[in-house]
Amino acid sequence: MASAFKTYGTLIGFVLVVVFFWIEIPDTFMTAKNWLNISQQVSMLAVVAFTMTIVMVMGDFDLSVGSMASLAGIVAALAFRDGHGVWVGVALALIVGLAGGLLNGALVAYVGILPFVATLGTLTVYSGLAFLVSGGKTIFGRDIPTTFSGFARSGIPLAETISLPSLTIVAALVLMVVWFVLEQTTFGRRLYAIGGNKEAARLAGIRVRRLRFLAFGLSGLGAATAGLMYASRVASANPTQGSGLMLDAIAAVFLGMTMSEEGEPHVAATLVGVLILGVLGNGLTQMSIDSYVREVLIGSIIVLAVATSSIGKARG
Amino acid sequence: MTASLRTRLPTAALFLSAVLAAGAAAAxxxxxxxxxxxxxxxxxxxxxxxxxxxxxxxxxxxxxxxxxxxxxxxxxxxxxxxxxxxxxxxxxxxxxxxxxxxxxxxxxxxxxxxxxxxxxxxVTNVTSNGYAMAADTAAYVANRIGGKGNVVMFVFDAFPPVQVRGVIADAVFGNNPDIKVLDRVTPDVSDGGIADSRAKMEAILAANPDKGSISAVWAAWDQPALGALQAIEAAGRQDEGIVVTGIDANPQAREAIAAGGNFEASMAQDxxxxxxxxxxxxxxxxxxxxxxxxxxxxxxxxxxxxxxxx
Known part of the structure; x- marks a missing residue:
């Protein structure tokens, strides 16, 4: 029983948060429409957090995801402005994301720079590039094709007034792919082995450098996907618009890690972390709670969840 | 023990938010x-x-x-x-x-x-009238220079709210036959607009070295006006009576206006x-x-x- 609490403390916390809002906002919180809203609101953060989980499995970080998301949005918008089709813009943005991620991977795996330092450097580089190529301006209006901005507003109709948002579907697909890669392939098992002990993994014949290189590539690709989703949702691209994603994504993975006996990140647990952040944002807004109080609460809950989990582990 | 601690802390957080929520009564x-x-x-x-x-x-x-x-x-x-x-x-x-x-x-x-x-x-958008702000400062310039002389304009047509200001100033200056618009400059705003405006104004001052060859600088917002002011002062031409105006009346502009130099007027939004x-x-x-x-x-x-x- 006690060990169940140890593992599921964060999950229980999440359920309590949901029940609390259900009681406080009885009419509108626990409705299909609101939950579909929440799923759409967290979809961009979710994609970044899911792919961030891949590098955090190895005990690494990718701090550049926020600026990569901004850069990807700008790249796509500039392609649209120059008259290229939606798919060209999307493909270019994803290529930039993958290339930027692999550059992070090369710096970490082959040059041997600490991930924190390497991705802090590329965070600044990608952000600078986003400003450079856009001239610091927001690209919006007629430059953004309606098929692109319409994607974020589209969905599969479920009932008269509700539909499953396209952005939610994208996030769900990314979740399935990342879950499969991490939990069902040797690639994923090897990443966990690297996270457990890099030296032992290397001695066991795992090509640590190559795997770290590739994992960062996936993180960059995820960041670019989220950047495109963001640009579609706001029907514009701005060189700073993704910057809030990075810290929230890391927070979501940390929240998820508290649910693991070994303190390992798992993508399903990351989903719970993402939902905690999203539900708090949604519920507290509906309760008309001051936005700065919301920030304090979210931060406190992250610290509390991680602290209680480490207290549990230290005593255990 | 640890188990109860783990569940109690999130509950405490929830209780805190319940207390906060109670403050937001129906109205x-x-x-x-x-x-x-x-x-x-x-x-x-x-x-x-x-x-x-x-x-x-x-x-x-x-x-x-x-x-x-x-x-x-x-x-x-x-x-x-x-x-x-x-x-x-x-x-x-x-x-x-x-x-x-x-x-x-x-x-x-x-x-x-x-x-x-x-x-x-x-339903509606509540804002300041960009047309009126530009008309006020452009008319101020035209009247201050007695409807005669060369005027340098700083505009930014890529941003709609600022573009309308330029159009109105064009109309006011165009209505004065003896006012000539010497240059209609679009500064690079990526650095905030002051530094590039200053560089552009320095070039214009260099190209028009005679006293009285520039009567006024009309800027569609404060930053280019401040840059132009810096250029005029750096060139030592602050005593030629060049009239500078901006729009927005930001703190830096107010300071310049209060100093009593070439920067004479700006518009304050309420x-x-x-x-x-x-x-x-x-x-x-x-x-x-x-x-x-x-x-x-x-x-x-x-x-x-x-x-x-x-």
Whole structure:
């Protein structure tokens, strides 16, 4: 029983948060429409957090995801402005994301720079590039094709007034792919082995450098996907618009890690972390709670969840 | 022990938020004010004035600052629609948050723009009259130089609210046959606009070295005016009587105007008035008589050395 609490403390916390809002906002919180809203609101953060989980499995970080998301949005918008089709813009943005991620991977795996330092450097580089190529301006209006901005507003109709948002579907697909890669392939098992002990993994014949290189590539690709989703949702691209994603994504993975006996990140647990952040944002807004109080609460809950989990582990 | 601790702490957090929620009692009207720009001084003035006005009307106002995150504005608009507030006030470009505005509209909730930009989703947008601001400063320049002389214009046609200012100044100067527009400069604004404007003005001063060859600099906003002022002073030509004007009356511009140099005039937007007028527009809408026009203008004021200290 006690060990169940140890593992599921964060999950229980999440359920309590949901029940609390259900009681406080009885009419509108626990409705299909609101939950579909929440799923759409967290979809961009979710994609970044899911792919961030891949590098955090190895005990690494990718701090550049926020600026990569901004850069990807700008790249796509500039392609649209120059008259290229939606798919060209999307493909270019994803290529930039993958290339930027692999550059992070090369710096970490082959040059041997600490991930924190390497991705802090590329965070600044990608952000600078986003400003450079856009001239610091927001690209919006007629430059953004309606098929692109319409994607974020589209969905599969479920009932008269509700539909499953396209952005939610994208996030769900990314979740399935990342879950499969991490939990069902040797690639994923090897990443966990690297996270457990890099030296032992290397001695066991795992090509640590190559795997770290590739994992960062996936993180960059995820960041670019989220950047495109963001640009579609706001029907514009701005060189700073993704910057809030990075810290929230890391927070979501940390929240998820508290649910693991070994303190390992798992993508399903990351989903719970993402939902905690999203539900708090949604519920507290509906309760008309001051936005700065919301920030304090979210931060406190992250610290509390991680602290209680480490207290549990230290005593255990 | 650890197990109970682990569940008790999140519960404590929830209890805290319950206490906070109890403070937000039901009121005459629930208004959500949503902006990504609360850190900007102008926005703070609007919001404070709006809250003041709301207090008299016994509204329950929830100010939501998404701290620069425009997508989060859409999320919070969706939440406001779910929550069924009575009205929403936004301070963000409506074109960027249309997905959220559509959700609010579907819920039958009116949205008022507070210096937000025009949009069919808004009942009305409360803002300053860009046309009038440009007319005031351009007329000031024309009158100060006696309707005669060479004028340098700093404009920015890529940004619609600033573009209209340039058009009006063109009309005022064009109506004075003896005023010649020497150059219509679009500065590079990526550094804030002062440094590049200064460089451009230095080049123009160098190309027109004679005293009296430049009578005035009309700028569509304060930064280029400040850059031009720096160039004039650096070239040692501050005693030629070159008249410089800006728009916005930011603190740096007010300082320059108060110093009594070439920078003579700028326009002050009434941020407080915009917040108050936005509250009025919400009140009218809630009472079933929304403002007729899609834009409500709040008067602006010409700032010169005479009234800069007020």
């Amino acid at each position: 005459a009207g629930k208004i959500a004010v949503i902006t990504p720009y609360l850190a900007q001084p102008g926005t703070q003035f609007y919001v404070e004035a709006f809250q003041e006005a709301a207090k008299d009307k016994a509204w329950d106002v929830n100010v939501i600052d998404t701290k620069g995150d425009v997508a989060a504005v859409i999320s919070r608009l969706e939440d406001a629609a779910t929550q069924k507030v009575d009205a929403v006030v936004i301070n963000v470009d409506p074109a960027q948050v249309e997905a959220g505005l559509a959700a609010v509209k579907d819920a039958g909730i009116p949205v008022v723009g507070m210096d937000a930009g025009a949009s069919p989703y808004l 941020f407080h008035g915009i917040g108050k007028a936005a509250a009025e527009a919400v009140a009218q809408t809630l009472s079933g008589k929304p403002p007729k026009s899609s834009v409500v203008y709040v008067p602006t004021k010409l700032i010169t050395a005479d009234n800069v200290g007020d």
